[in-house]
Amino acid sequence: MGTASTPTPALLERDADLEALATARRAASTGQGRFVIVEGGAGMGKSALLTATRTAAIDEGFEVLTAQASELERQYAFGVVRQLFEARTRRAPNWLEGAAASAAHAFDPAESAGGAVGFNDVSLAVLHGLYWLTVNACAETPMMLTVDDLHWCDQASLRFLAYIGRRLEGMSLIVVVGLRSGEPSRQDPVLADIARQSDGIVIAPAPLSEPAVAQLLEERLGAPPHARFTAACCRATGGNPLFLDELARAMQADRVRPDTANPDVVADLGPRAVSRTVFMRLARLEDDAVALARAVAVLGEGGDLGVLSAMTDLTPAAIEPAARALVRAEILRPEPPLGFLHPLIRDAVYHELSSLEREARHAQAAQLLRAAGRPAESVAAHAIALPPSGQGWVVESLHDAARVAAQRGAVVSAVSYLRRAIDEPPEPDQHAQILLELGMAEVMAIDPAPATEHLWAAYATLEHDPLMRARIAEILSRMLLVTGPPDEAIAVARQARHDLPAEMGDARRALAAVELFAANFGGPDLDTRQRLVHALQTADGDGPGTRMIKAVLAWDLAVAGGSAVECIDLATAALADGTLMAKDAGFTSVVAASVLALADRDEVLDLWEAALRVGHHRGFQLTVATVHVWRGWTWLRRGDLADADDALRQYVMASEHRAGGEIAGRAYGMAYLTRVRLEQGDHAGAREALAQSGDPTPCSDGDIQRRRAAIELLLAEQSWATALDALDVYRGRLRRVVNPAWAPYGSLRARALCGLGRTDEAVAAAADEVDAARRWGVPGTVGASLRALGTALDADGSPECLTVLDEAAATTAQSSARLEHAKSLVALGSARRRRGRPADAREPLARAVELATVCGASPLAAQALDELRAAGGRRTARSAFGPDALTPSERRVAVLAAAGHTNKAIAQQLYVTPKTVEVHLSSAYRKLGIASRSELEGCGL
Numbered sequence: 001m002g003t004a005s006t007p008t009p010a011l012l013e014r015d016a017d018l019e020a021l022a023t024a025r026r027a028a029s030t031g032q033g034r035f036v037i038v039e040g041g042a043g044m045g046k047s048a049l050l051t052a053t054r055t056a057a058i059d060e061g062f063e064v065l066t067a068q069a070s071e072l073e074r075q076y077a078f079g080v081v082r083q084l085f086e087a088r089t090r091r092a093p094n095w096l097e098g099a100a101a102s103a104a105h106a107f108d109p110a111e112s113a114g115g116a117v118g119f120n121d122v123s124l125a126v127l128h129g130l131y132w133l134t135v136n137a138c139a140e141t142p143m144m145l146t147v148d149d150l151h152w153c154d155q156a157s158l159r160f161l162a163y164i165g166r167r168l169e170g171m172s173l174i175v176v177v178g179l180r181s182g183e184p185s186r187q188d189p190v191l192a193d194i195a196r197q198s199d200g201i202v203i204a205p206a207p208l209s210e211p212a213v214a215q216l217l218e219e220r221l222g223a224p225p226h227a228r229f230t231a232a233c234c235r236a237t238g239g240n241p242l243f244l245d246e247l248a249r250a251m252q253a254d255r256v257r258p259d260t261a262n263p264d265v266v267a268d269l270g271p272r273a274v275s276r277t278v279f280m281r282l283a284r285l286e287d288d289a290v291a292l293a294r295a296v297a298v299l300g301e302g303g304d305l306g307v308l309s310a311m312t313d314l315t316p317a318a319i320e321p322a323a324r325a326l327v328r329a330e331i332l333r334p335e336p337p338l339g340f341l342h343p344l345i346r347d348a349v350y351h352e353l354s355s356l357e358r359e360a361r362h363a364q365a366a367q368l369l370r371a372a373g374r375p376a377e378s379v380a381a382h383a384i385a386l387p388p389s390g391q392g393w394v395v396e397s398l399h400d401a402a403r404v405a406a407q408r409g410a411v412v413s414a415v416s417y418l419r420r421a422i423d424e425p426p427e428p429d430q431h432a433q434i435l436l437e438l439g440m441a442e443v444m445a446i447d448p449a450p451a452t453e454h455l456w457a458a459y460a461t462l463e464h465d466p467l468m469r470a471r472i473a474e475i476l477s478r479m480l481l482v483t484g485p486p487d488e489a490i491a492v493a494r495q496a497r498h499d500l501p502a503e504m505g506d507a508r509r510a511l512a513a514v515e516l517f518a519a520n521f522g523g524p525d526l527d528t529r530q531r532l533v534h535a536l537q538t539a540d541g542d543g544p545g546t547r548m549i550k551a552v553l554a555w556d557l558a559v560a561g562g563s564a565v566e567c568i569d570l571a572t573a574a575l576a577d578g579t580l581m582a583k584d585a586g587f588t589s590v591v592a593a594s595v596l597a598l599a600d601r602d603e604v605l606d607l608w609e610a611a612l613r614v615g616h617h618r619g620f621q622l623t624v625a626t627v628h629v630w631r632g633w634t635w636l637r638r639g640d641l642a643d644a645d646d647a648l649r650q651y652v653m654a655s656e657h658r659a660g661g662e663i664a665g666r667a668y669g670m671a672y673l674t675r676v677r678l679e680q681g682d683h684a685g686a687r688e689a690l691a692q693s694g695d696p697t698p699c700s701d702g703d704i705q706r707r708r709a710a711i712e713l714l715l716a717e718q719s720w721a722t723a724l725d726a727l728d729v730y731r732g733r734l735r736r737v738v739n740p741a742w743a744p745y746g747s748l749r750a751r752a753l754c755g756l757g758r759t760d761e762a763v764a765a766a767a768d769e770v771d772a773a774r775r776w777g778v779p780g781t782v783g784a785s786l787r788a789l790g791t792a793l794d795a796d797g798s799p800e801c802l803t804v805l806d807e808a809a810a811t812t813a814q815s816s817a818r819l820e821h822a823k824s825l826v827a828l829g830s831a832r833r834r835r836g837r838p839a840d841a842r843e844p845l846a847r848a849v850e851l852a853t854v855c856g857a858s859p860l861a862a863q864a865l866d867e868l869r870a871a872g873g874r875r876t877a878r879s880a881f882g883p884d885a886l887t888p889s890e891r892r893v894a895v896l897a898a899a900g901h902t903n904k905a906i907a908q909q910l911y912v913t914p915k916t917v918e919v920h921l922s923s924a925y926r927k928l929g930i931a932s933r934s935e936l937e938g939c940g941l
Contacts, residue, residue, distance in 0.1 A: 011048050012212045012241065017203050021053040024174055024201055025060060029142045033168025036201045037150075037194070039179045042344055043242025043274075044205045046178035050146050053176055057144040062174075063137070064144045068339070069152040072300035075384060075401075075417065076377050077410030078106040080147055080157035081130060088137075095136045096129075099908040102619070103129030106156075109407035123156070123444070124654070125619030126409030127163050132908065134164055134173065142172040149343060151183040151191065156410035158190040165197050166653055170915030207239025216241075217258050220248035225258030232263035242274070242342060249277040275348040281329040282349075288314055288322040293331060297350040298361040300381070302337030307368045311361065362386055366397065376400035380417055388423045395426040399434060402441070409619060411444040432461035436472065446622060448479050455479070459496075470500055470507040477514045478587060486518040486697065493518075509545035513552045513588060544583040550574040551592035559701075559743075560736045564599045564777045571595040575607065585614035586623030590630055597634045598741045600780045600816050604634055605888070616911055622665075625654040629669040635888070636672055637780070639819025641679055641856035643889050648673040666694045667702030674709035678716050679819065681859040686713050699733050704743055707733060711748050720755030727752060740769050741781040747788035759796035766792045780820050783812030787824045794831045801831050809844060819860070822851035826864045833871045842873035849875055854885050883940050885927040891941065893920040894928075898936035 011018075017038075024034040038046045054064050067083035076082075086107050089095050096104055102125040137143055147153060147161070161175065168175075179195065195202070208216070210227075213234050217225040225233070237243040247266070251258070256265060282290050295311040296303055309316055326332040331349075333341045340346035353361070366382035370393065380401030383394045398421040405413035418438040426434050436458035442451035455476045462468050473496030480489035497511040554570035571592040574580055581589045589611055596604040608631045615623030628651035635644035651669045670693035677686040690709055696702035707730045714723035727749050737743045746769025753762035766789035773785035790805035805828040812821035829845035832838075845868040852861035865875055886894065896906045903917045910917075925931060928939045 011045065011052065012208055012216065014045065014049060014052075014205060017049055017205055018052060018056075020201065020203050021049065021176070022056065024176075025053070025057055025062070025144070028144070028172055028174035029060065029062070031170055031172050033171040033173045034175070034201060035165045035168060035194075035197055036174065036176045036203060037179050038176065038203045038205070039181050039195070040205045041182055041240065042180055043240045043342070044207075045241045046180070046205065047148050047342070048241075049203070049205065050148055050176060050178050054144065054146055057174070060142075062142045062144045063140075064146065067145075067147045067157075068301065069147060069149045069154070069157075070301050070339075071152045071343075072381055074152050074154055075381060075405075075413050076154050077109075077405035077408040077413045078126070078156045078160070079154045079377075081106055081160050084145055084147070085130075085133065089133070092137070092140075095133050097136065098132060098904075100129050100132035100136055102126055103133045106130065106408050109404050122407070122619035123159075123409040123411055124621040124624055125616060126156075127160055128616060128619075128911070130160050131164055131167060135171065135904075135914065138172045142174075144174050144176065146176045146178075148178040150177040150179045150194075153191075154410070155188075155190065155412040156405075156408065158188070158194065162190050162194050163653075165194060165200065167913050170913065170918065208234075208241055208244065209239070210234055213237075213239065213244060216244060217248055220245070220252055221256065221258045223257055223259045226260075226263075228263050229258045229261060229266070232266040236266045242344065246274045246277045250280070253277070253280055274344050275352075278331065278345050278348040279352070281331060285325050285329060286322070288312070288318055289325040289329075292319060292322040293326055293349050294353065295361075296332070296338060296340070297346050297353075298358065298382075299365050301339040304369065304372065304374060304378075306372055307365060307374075310368050311364060359386060367393070370397060376404050384417065384420050388420075388425070390424060392427065395421045395424045395430065395434075398424070399426075399430075402437070406441065411441050414441045415445050415447065432458055435461065436468075439472075440475070443475060443479060444622075452476060452479050456492075466500055466504065467507070470496055470504065470511065472496075474507075474510055474514060477511070477518075481514075481518060481697075486700075490515050490518045506543035506545035509543075509549050511545075513545070513548035516549065516556060517552045517591070542579075544580060547574045547576075547580040548584060548588040551580065551588040551595075554595045555591045558595050558598055558741075558776075559739050561738045561772070561775060563775060567595050568599050568601065578610075581607075581610055581614060585611045586620060586626050590626055594630055594633075597630065597637060598739070599778050600637065602816060608634065612911065621654060625651050625669075626665055628654055629665055629672065632669070632676070633672045636676055636679075638816050639822070639851075639855040639857070640888050641676055641819070642887050644672070644676045645680070645856075646889065648676065665702075666692070667696035667700075667706045670694070671702075671705040671709035675712055678712055679855075679857045679860070681857075683713070683716060686716075699735055701742075703733055704730075704737065708743065708748070711752075715748065715751050715755070718755060720752050724749070724752040724756070738772050739776050739781075740773050740785050741776055741778060744769060744784065744788075746770075746772070747785060750788050750792045754792055754795045759792060762792035763789065763796055763798075778815070779811045780815035780817035783808045783815060783817075783824055784820050786811060787820075787827050790831070791827050794827070794834075799835070802828075802835065805831055818851055819855045819857055822848045822855060822857065822860060822864070825851070826860060826867065829864070829871065830867050833867060838871040838873075841871040842868060845871060846873055846875065854887075856887075881927050881929055883928070886924055887920075890920045890924045890927070893917055894924040894936055894939075895941050897921055897933055898939075898941060 021036060024036050028034045038049050040046055054066065057064050065084045065088060067080040069080050073079045089107065102122070105122050105126045134143070153161070161177070165175065177194070179191075194200075210230050214225050214230045217230065217233060233244060233247060237247055251265070282293060291312040291314065292308065295308050299307060299311065305316055305319065308314075308319060312319070314322065323332060323338065327334045330341055331345055333339055340349070350358070362382040362385045366379050366386070369382070370379045376397060379397040383397045386394065398417045402414040402417035402421070405411070405417060415438065418434060418441060421434055422438060425431065435454050439451050439454035439458055442454060455472050459469055459472045459476065462472070473492055477489040477493040477496075480492060493511040493514040497508045497515075500508050550570050551574035554567045554574065557570070558564075558567040574592040575589065580592065589607075593604050593607040593611070596607065608627055611627045612624060615627060628647050632644045632647035632651060635641070635647060648669055651665070670689045673689040674686045674693070677683075677689060690706075690713060693706045693709070696706055707726065711723050711726050711730060714726060727745065731745055734743055734745060740746065746765045750762040750766040753759070753765060766785065770782070770785045770789050773782045776782075786804055786808035790801045790808055793801035793804060805824065808824040809821070809828045812824045815821065825844040825848035829841040829848060832841040832844075845864050848864040849861055849868060852864055868875065883891070892910065893906055896909065901909070903914050903921070907914045907917045921933075928936070930936065930939065
């Protein structure tokens with residue numbers, strides 16, 4: 001296949017592709033990480049380009065780690081990751097130090113440990129550990145990771161590649177993957193995300209031109225081809241280098257001369273060139289070689305020698321010459337592991353076998369591997385290819401493989417194994433347990449519909465295990481909150497609560513908490529609520545169930561007209577001593593902490609950090625994604641737009657690539673991101689975020705927040721009448737929600753009415769909201785409602801507006817809501833200027849410019865600056881520098897740096913990248929007017 005002086009067919013006319021790869025390598029070597037996708041049809045030369053760039057990278061001083069995905073191993077948990085790193089980490093154990101330690105799950109899942117699938121999800125912890133393993137590796141030398149045939153990559157490894165692909169900034173790493181276009185797996189959402197990465201480089205090798213085709217034909221066939229013959233070869237192969245080379249082989253075997261032959265011979269040979277030449281080459285070999293080729297086609301890459309011997313009836317000594325013959329015939333590749341030169345060649349050999357013969361050989365391979373004590377996944381790879389037939393060994397093999405996959409952190413693989421085990425099916429005494437484990441794995445994979453079905457079936461079967469039924473019911477009812485009508489969630493929780501023995505009081509209260517929370521999703525009202533409140537009031541003990549119902553009751557009261565004082569007391573009691581956080585960091589702890597955020601309490605920031613630590617430590621991706629949503633919302637309420645934007649972007653990354661999507665969380669997260677972008681002045685970005693917010697359950701909190709974001713976008717675009725119509729629908733969806741801290745209906749309506757000139761109605765709407773805000777009693781909320789009323793009074797021409805806006809500014813000054821304070825100052829200063837008091841307007845407007853700038857609210861800062869200039873003032877920079885100018889994230893990083901932590905240690909502690917730490921520190925140095933780390937200590941942080 002070519003000579004030393006002539007490029008192989010796959011590298012003809014590839015100079016531009018090779019240069020693009022060289023440019024990417026140069027960038028990576030200087031810390032500008034790159035992700036390169038070499039994409040094209042089968043045989044277009046992707047593998048040859050990967051081989052060429054690997055060779056060049058080694059010459060340039062890169063450490064190169066390589067993996068080859070294969071169709072047979074698509075269910076292997078982190079199979080590609082293990083190919084890349086497993087052997088290398090044995091020689092470099094320091095790669096697994098620090099935050100990288102959790103990556104060890106991917107390599108050593110403690111297979112013998114047993115245990116059930118799905119109750120402990122380590123997937124995010126493993127991904128995070130693999131990221132830090134890669135960071136550690138790149139710290140020593142520039143690194144290249146190459147993965148060929150990415151379309152066959154296992155899901156867990158795909159998630160790693162997507163995860164690392166979004167965090168390449170600052171890394172001396174280049175990732176190069178070969179991806180076959182046109183495959184059904186190409187539509188996989190994780191694969192699609194990898195392919196569309198904004199900073200990715202896509203190289204698509206072009207078909208060979210007619211001159212290149214002529215060159216290859218002359219080399220293969222020994223004579224210059226006729227132009228019509230060349231054109232026929234181009235048409236038959238589409239300029240595909242592999243097809244063309246195999247076509248030339250077929251013609252060479254038939255002694256076709258390209259200078260005299262009729263071009264019609266090409267049309268006959270072209271479509272079957274690969275299979276024909278493979279079979280011709282096999283036909284010239286001994287039976288031993290043919291048997292070995294067929295066995296390798298079934299067994300897969302790097303086949304077990306003992307199993308190959310049993311499958312072929314060849315001794316190990318006889319396998320070696322058979323393998324050499326296949327290498328000489330260019331069927332197997334010369335380098336280890338044992339495998340075919342090209343996947344298309346393997347396909348030709350594999351599909352020559354009848355379906356019955358393939359089935360028999362997979363069964364033989366599975367049983368031989370099992371008898372030899374080979375890893376569970378190796379056995380399951382063949383068992384999963386068999387038709388269901390009620391065989392116990394198949395169920396056991398698949399169940400074992402699912403346990404290993406879950407322990408590695410690959411729940412999607414575990415789901416595949418368990419679904420196939422159910423289809424077998426298992427014996428009746430196994431069926432309930434496997435159903436339960438499948439449902440739990442689907443919960444972890446965020447695949448709600450089948451999880452609900454399987455958990456409900458398991459619940460119905462486990463009649464004599466009330467504690468397990470309670471646990472299932474609690475999880476199931478939570479799933480139903482986001483996948484179906486809330487009545488279903490309530491029915492499950494209520495039935496399970498009724499089924500529990502009276503002595504399991506705390507478990508019953510945990511289910512009661514879900515019932516009460518369902519009211520926020522449109523569930524039944526007063527009767528249910530009164531019974532559940534009574535359950536709280538009569539509860540004894542201080543277990544997790546009691547705390548859960550306190551948390552949910554705190555939220556229920558908060559949105560429905562309770563006072564902040566009573567709600568804070570309930571939420572604080574729920575969260576006391578960390579019991580609830582340890583038990584339920586991703587649900588009721590978030591509910592309780594959100595009450596504190598709604599009340600603008602500073603301690604909520606520490607609670608979000610604690611919940612994140614729990615989520616990362618346990619590897620719960622859904623917990624981490626959920627906490628990022630509510631951290632983002634908290635920063636938005638406080639006016640720290642950069643940190644809000646960062647948290648919500650982290651939510652997007654943390655919630656990606658799960659089978660069913662994260663339905664409720666997406667509505668909240670994208671609604672908040674819409675509002676952040678509006679405050680930043682990015683209307684196009686706001687529309688994009690809103691479009692991704694899904695279709696949440698009507699009347700749910702997610703529905704309320706999505707509709708609020710849509711209305712705010714309409715108001716920002718001055719679509720007053722459309723916004724007013726949307727507000728009518730919004731009001732109907734609020735049901736019991738009256739707290740403007742959560743749903744500021746009156747303020748939003750007042751803005752729309754003012755835009756339409758209906759100022760008297762606007763004043764009335766805003767005044768109603770002020771009353772509700774005062775009942776809640778939190779300065780930030782009261783001040784925002786007063787600002788809406790003052791603005792409406794201003795538009796109505798009432799001099800009373802100054803008194804109201806004075807109170808708004810004074811009230812928000814007592815709050816952590818800096819952006820709301822800036823808005824109140826702008827409204828006050830503008831009203832004073834318009835009423836002939838420019839001197840009195842300058843101070844609040846100047847302060848508003850500073851605050852809006854620090855918050856990152858560009859449109860508000862511009863408005864305040866325009867008003868300040870109109871009042872005869874000019875901008876100062878009192879808060880543009882100094883500790884007050886730091887964002888919360890910049891402050892956290894600066895404090896840790898001042899305490900002596902390295903950038904890497906800070907990044908690991910805060911679950912961000914080292915580059916993020918570097919950016920925050922650079923910004924902090926600029927704002928603090930210092931040049932180095934050593935000067936941080938004296939900056940009053």
